[in-house]
Amino acid sequence: MGMITSGDRKGAKGDINVTPLIDVVLVLLIIFMVLVPSTLKELTAHIPKKDDSNPPPDPNVAPIVVAYTGNRELSINQEAVTPEALVGKVAERLEHRGQKIVFFKIDDEAPYGDVVQLMDIVKGAGATTLGIVSKN
8 A cells, every 4th residue: 555645635545556466477377388288298198999899880781670560470571480490580580780789679468577588588699789679
């Protein structure tokens, strides 16, 4: 705080002296400008390599769809199959595929226990991902 000695006003001056504040800020700015380039030299970026293990699906290959109706009729891609032959048929179709995905199209009236058992059979035949096809 300073004092006003001349003029009409007498007493303490109410203005803040910002000169020391500006000096400190400029010194800090210079310090950061010097330090930042030296710290950036030590940063390294690790870019992940392209994952070739999971190729994109072939658009010419039809997906495997297992359908099960409320009348206990089982089919693979609209080809009727017995529950005993399901393992062999699914394993045969999954043999040369990169992505082992099987879709299920199940009627609402189908018994829940049978559906879970069929999904377990397909999973045991080599499918890694199971999907459910909805009506919408």
